[in-house]
Amino acid sequence: MTMLGGFGSMLTAGQTLYDRYQLQEKLGQSAGRQTWLALDLNAQSEPIVLKLLAFGAEMQWEDLKLFERESQVLRQIDHPRIPKCRDSFSIDDRILWFGLVQDYIPGTSLKELVQDGKRFTEEEVRKFAIAVLEILRDLHQLNPPLLHRDIKPSNLILGKDEQIYLIDFGAVQDHVPIEGGTFTVVGTYGYTSIEQFGGRAVAASDLYALGTTLIHLLTGTAPADLPQRYLKLQWRDRVTLTPAFADWIDRLSHPDVEQRFQTANEAIQALHLAGESAFGAVERPKNTRVQLQRSKKRLEIVIPQQNQQEESVFEMFGLLMAGVALPALMFSLPMFMMLLVFGVMSASVWVLLFALIVFLIFISPSFQRTYVKFDRKEFAVETQRFRAMSNRMTGKTRHIRDVRRDNGKITITSGPYRDGYHLHQFGEELTDFEQAWVLKEIRSWLKLKAE
Structure with a gap:
């Protein structure tokens, strides 16, 4: 087993962790966390994604709880558009650290495509919306419902098979929060709804994040950088869309949770109706x-x-x-x-x-x-x-x-x-x-x- 004296700088491509996972390319890094593309040497060098969390000064107990929750949730989910959890482990080597092994999805994140200058058409964004809503519908209908709480372009992978995959369940909620209890704010600024910032995330909170994500794909501008009026994003003057589809996105991303679609299924049905309306109205x-x-x-x-x-x-x-x-x-x-x-x-x-x-x-x-x-x-x-x-x-x-x-x-x-x-x-x-x-x-x- 490769021994690690320090978590951050000591990890390099070519190292083998847990006598099994050979690091290939670093995919991301944040405080006390790293994500790697690696090879599973026990599975004919099949590529996998390895998420690592170091238990140190930069980590809080809540980070460990979320990491363990992600592992537990992914083990319970069997969904064709969500990468499966293959393994989890911990190593105590002068610093306690934890690993989570997931399926690797060949493809590109929507964030990378936007950064490369890709401007998505209305038809492409409509297709993405339905694909994500179908995933959220399946998650929200579980008992208890699973809320992703971090929908954004970087967590949506456009696979080589042209399908959309939802990744990174590090902020997932798998229980109803206790009224008046303590909570940890999770999510990404610009994509996170007001009620989620207040610790009261509901299914419609994921819908809000999806709505702001679609706006980002259409405009090429992150929602945090768009002007607001009465907390509503001002974005429609930057794109040319059918009015029915733009109205649908506005409702999906409404700042007032009561004015939003309440379920993914309701949003899907409304999108189909909006499509039929636009389809019949073109003269x-x-x-x-x-x-x-x-x-x-x-x-x-x-x-x-x-x-x-x-x-x-x-x-x-x-x-x-x-x-x-x-x-x-x-x-x-x-x-x-x-x-x-x-x-x-x-x-x-x-x-x-x-x-x-x-x-x-x-x-x-x-x-x-x-x-x-x-x-x-x-x-x-x-x-x-x-x-x-x-x-x-x-x-x-x-x-x-x-x-x-x-x-x-x-x-x-x-x-x-x-x-x-x-x-x-x-x-x-x-x-x-x-x-x-x-x-x-x-x-x-x-x-x-x-x-």
Whole structure:
């Protein structure tokens, strides 16, 4: 067994603890605590997460109680979106310290994604909200209810399987607090509700933390850094959302616990209703250039890049430039090679540069149309330049699994196929309102359930 004289500085990658767990990478550290990615040498070097707590001057008895409670709770939970507790141990080596071994979830925390500049779409955040609410619903329905009390982006892992996992149960509450008894404030400032700061956390307290987490994902700003008015976070002017979804988040994160959703199940039902309301309320945007024809048997959408009066002019210009650009490129390329070899700056170089500019204009989206066509058997997403097909993606209509907005595009997901799911994307040139309208029409025609 590796002997440790001092807790903090003596832990290094490569050490083996408890004759079993080999440290690989430090994941986090706070007063008297460290979290490591390690290998379980008794389980074919499978990666695990090792949480360590040192019993010393920096630790309070309440820290040990919370650490032991986390271990006990995780041993009792069997949930597919919560890492399991595999083992716990203690070592008395000049300093008493405790270890907790958990499953490792391959993925990235939502906090890391936000810090990397990721801005989540409404559809992504809605998906995250439902995933977390379903976990909280299962925890809150236990007897006694389990309250996480520290929901925040760093405790939500987006796994490589695209599922959301809830981690870090170090602040978990597994009993109803005694009225008038002492309590320890847990949670993270900005995500913690008023009643939780007062030692009276309830199920709705976790919902508040989720609401502020969603606001962080949408705005890219931590809730503690957002302005407030009457204790309400002022965030809606920073994003573009459907009003129904924004209203839902406002209720989820309401500072008054009585005005909040009381249960995760109530919040889920309200979110589905808000989605249906928004789905049915989207109308054709004014002055849109998108052409849409719909019947029981077919749905056809045409997305032009320029307005109709300009299209014919741009097509003639584009074809003319194409006729100039390609011969100019062929003529100028040898001269350009002479420039590289002999350093001669001739007129042909200027012709080459001009041809390159024209060619870039030629391939720009300004000369592109997108056609999206559905019938009851097949669908196609086709891009054309000057009425000539440049890209075409097709599939069987019955294979469509979902249609949603993703990273500024409308994405049709079809499959599964032998090589997995196929993504068919279009519409990045549309406004948010045009995307919402086109999305609603497609999902309605396909009879997909409202998000």
